[in-house]
Amino acid sequence: MGTTPLAPGANVAALRKARGWSQARLAKQAVVSVSLLSKVEVGDRALTPAVATALGRAMGLSMAEVLGRAPVARDAETLLAELRSAMRDYDLPGRQPVEEDRITAGLAAAGRCRDGVDVASLLKLLPGLLRDATTHAHTANTAESWAALAEVYSTTYWLAARHRWMDLAELAVARQWWAVEQKPNPLAEAIAIRDRAGTYLNFGDCETGLVLIDRAIAAAQASLDGTERDVAVGILNLRGMTLAGRLEDKRDAVREAGRHIRSALAASEHLAVDLDLHGLTFGPQNTLTHRLATNVDLGKPREALKLTDNLAAALEGLPATRVAPTHINVARAQLDVGDRDGALENLGIAWSAAPQMARIHPMGQEVFRVLAALHRRSNPQLLKLSKLSGIAL
Template sequence: MYSTVYWLAARHRWMGLAEVAVARQRWAVEQKPNPVGEALAARDRAGTYLNFGAVETGLTVVDRAVAQARNSLSGVERAYAVGILNLRGMTLAGRLKDKTEARREADRHIRSARAAADEFGGDRTIHGLIFGPANTATHVLATHIDLGKPREAAVMGRDLPRVLEGLPLTRFAPAHINLARAQLDLGDRDGALDNLTTAWQAAPELARIHPMGREVFRVISPLHRRSNPQLLRLSKLSGIRL
């Protein structure tokens, strides 16, 4: 429950509520031994550091939690806990200012996440969070963009329809938003607009509050003719005036 409250609060940028949710979540998992719950709480706590730009501290939280999960869990539970922590870790790593260190840290978490996903098997949801090879791939795509590697992200995007099969719309929309980011970096503004439109059509409520989606729209809108019907529709859905 606290993890869901954190997720909603972070998406809406209600940062005070997000911090309260994470604090209550940490308290809750301390009431009864639950190593998987502790991994989830650490993931969300690291997320608050990501939201405030303290990525180094967030990475420290993730690494400590990964070590604890490896020592206290086994089998599928260990793969799940380590994997979801690695997904947070690669996102944090991609935001490091030192891009040499960012690539090194991101590669470490990507390798670990892929290994955990292989051990875990197909994508499925536990405690409200989905993990598996496909969801890992969507996070890797986003991390490539953060690392300044849009071409690698665009190459991954060619296989995106297959990767997204069976994933919830909460993963579908961000994946298309991130592909739009890569295409925008590569100068493919028509492709970026198409993927942004796909994201908004699939999950308009999420796309409307997604910070990257709104930023891509703000960048892309001056590059198109104001009479473009796709642009006009997105303007209406997003609430951002042209």
């Protein structure tokens, strides 16, 4: 699988040395300073998505490859092989019919695993659920059954993208789109485009991802109405603001991010609470978490921190998939403004909310590396996070 136990910044050093390149050569080709590259490699500065993209282009790698694929436990290799096999058999339904209730229960179980960031249990569940959903969709041949199959592929994409298994992620979104094409379903199509744009995000091609998002927003506005329209337009704009925040040209980034933020806010105003549809959450709360993250990506940590006055209330009821990354983004913003203690506290909250994320979240790993370099190594909180993340002090 080509996985690495290294944190992203350390992985950059390993990739550079494997090519026999000096820091000066890589920095020149990536158009970053040698000082910044040196600090990233030793853990004095966090490797941001923008810098990872620039370094990847210089080395002919995707951003995901620079960040490093998350390690796979030995007992997970068999499950991954089973999942790949089920994806290959996308047009080969089983001989025995599968009842709709079984698919509904399976999707609910997968949703609980995803929301709780229980990636180990999710990987165990997905191969069988995918085969069941495939059989049911071919047999029932309804818009609902194909949408259910697409949702399984969407969850597969989520799992693969979190681990930076980008070959598997790309295959999942291709199968997801194939499923939604079988019967017209504008909401499922919007979700599929949102996931496909995510692969461009992970490869560092934010410009193309934004083209897909804008096209999908126009389609959703024309084909949907009411709550479904708000949700579709909303989740697409959330992806849009993330893509925009990582554009190389910062003026373009600020302009495009602002456009998607305004559109997401307008859609969220029609919803009193966040809604969970097909494994995705949209509403006022999730819009706030994305605004916070986008401000951090734009290099505006103080603007991001202005959104955290009552963070516990703002995150109440959201799944761990949103709570943990938000606290990681807060920690990154605090690190940028020099609040080391606050950053360490929020990193601890993030990893308590989603322990399994500690081993696979690149920015969480990077913030930890920087804090370990800045704090005394005997700090008990650092020791606790070291055990959670698997990163030695």
